[in-house]
Amino acid sequence: MREGLPAPSLRLSRISKKMGEFQLRDISLEISTGEYFVILGPTGAGKTILLEVIAGMHAPDAGGIWLGEENITAWPPEKRCFGFVYQDYALFPHLNARENIVFGLKNKKLPPGEINRELEAVVSLLGIDHLLRRLPHTLSGGEQQRVALARALIMRPGVLLLDEPLAALDPRTKEALQQELKRLHRLIGTLIIHVTHDFEEALYLGDRVGVMMGGGLLQVGSPEEIFTRPRTAAVARFIGAENIYPSEIILHGGRKCVSLGGVLLQVETDLTGRIGFSVRPEHILVSNLPQPGNCLPGKVLAVYPRGLLARVIIDAGERLVAQVVTRGDRGFSLAPGSTVYCSIPPAAINVFPPVEKS
Ligand SMILES: Nc1ncnc2c1ncn2[C@@H]1O[C@H](COP(=O)(O)OP(=O)(O)OP(=O)(O)O)[C@@H](O)[C@H]1O
Ligand SMILES: [Mg+2]
Structure with a gap:
């Protein structure tokens, strides 16, 4: 059995990145080994750009990224070997599920016996044995996303990046896959960064949640903390607090x-x-x-x-x-x-x- 990469912590320090009119602004964040971290934010907040900076697809203009003790800011994506799962599955359309899943290991020129062992392990983990010969267009959204997860997990990534992986699914499939992600995370303990705009998803899955808006990280905390104690009007509005007022503290009978x-x-x-x-x-x-x-x-x-x-x-x-x-x-x-x-x-x-x- 191949050894997986060590499961380290991930640290972003003062990351900035300009993309046209848009800018990621001074993002600092520390995610522990094995943590399930959810980035929550509205459309256009910069969630995908941030994930892509973490994956090494864009170099930050300023700031650094550390994996454990290692400064990986200048590492190319291949060297980071992070798993990436997108909302739209992004499977190769002309390859069947099996070929999609083993693609990365074949590229690495692993011996066929070893590839098969890895395939069996990941297939039984995700319960997708019956899908292996099917082409992506014959699979439902939920099935495609399981295959996409298998394709990422077979590489034993130290960090798994999920960009709105459940956004395109119907509510029932979405709930089933949320449970699946939680179970997988308990089993494999990989550090996961999961992007979503769905607060309930964040509440269910996240050990911690970071709320992102306008290219900045506005608040990081436990899901309960974000839910009950939003620290700005913008975060309060986004998580549905609805009743938001400017005011001042008045002392009355010694009480605030x-x-x-x-x-x-x-x-x-x-x-x-x-x-x-x-x-x-x-x-x-x-x-x-x-x-x-x-x-x-x-x-x-x-x-x-x-x-x-x-x-x-x-x-x-x-x-x-x-x-x-x-x-x-x-x-x-x-x-x-x-x-x-x-x-x-x-x-x-x-x-x-x-x-x-x-
Ligand atoms: N390559 C690029 N060049 C210029 N602007 C870009 C580029 N990529 C994204 N943007 C802009 O940056 C902003 C943030 O984009 P991003 O895709 O990260 O948002 P998001 O939070 O992932 O939104 P969504 O929830 O809709 O996926 C958007 O306004 C987008 O138009
Ligand atoms: Mg996005």
Whole structure:
């Protein structure tokens, strides 16, 4: 059995890269051995360019890349030997699945016996034995992506780069392959960088998540941290916090508060002065009577049912979006014009500094 490359850590230090009008801006990031790191960002954020810089397809204008102790900034892609899987599978159309998978090892002129052993190992890992003789155009999207993963994994990459690998799949196949990726990662322990714009995917797969926008890395943290404590309005907006307001910290009875629609709401923060804050729609409790603690009155403007949940748009002096469970026994009306009371626990109010990082 061939030895795989040692599984090292990966470090990016102050990477910048100009591509036409676009620029990767001062990206520093350290990813540990065996970590599943997700880069999350909207279209045009520079996610693919960053992966391609990591893979060695573009040389950075400034900054460096380290693999363990080794500075690999000037290494060509072949020497890095990173696996790369794209959204559109990118299989060779005239080669069957087997030929696609062994392509890299054949190129390396490995003896046929060894190639077959490696093939068997990766094929049983991915459960694709029955697909080996098929040409790519006869495979479903999910099957093609398994073959593309096998083709990358057979090279035993020290780092596996996945560029929106599940974006083109239907929701069910997508979920199955998310589970598959998680299982594979547990088995092989390769450092993975997975690019997506789907927050739920990031939440499910990522040990840590980096949020990328406009060529910069805005926030890195655990998925829960990013979800509950976005540090800028832009990140809050991207992950669906929806209720985002500029404000300032007001001291009231020795407690830190923010004002929303003229009502003071207690918050938990170390910040003072001008701030911004965000509240997730699902963290707002809507009722027909005033509640103790942080509570503000409002009028229902509109209700948008979405299966078991509904989005309720409320005029509480400011526009507020709440998410409620749709059920018959609520006991009060959410019809437009109804008066409601919105409870927002202090811990559900995420406070961040007011100035967007540019
Ligand atoms: N070779 C290039 N020359 C000039 N500009 C480029 C080049 N490649 C990409 N860009 C631009 O850089 C920006 C970032 O591109 P990139 O493909 O990295 O975005 P992305 O985050 O991967 O987006 P998506 O989610 O749509 O894949 C885009 O505005 C794109 O048009
Ligand atoms: Mg891309």
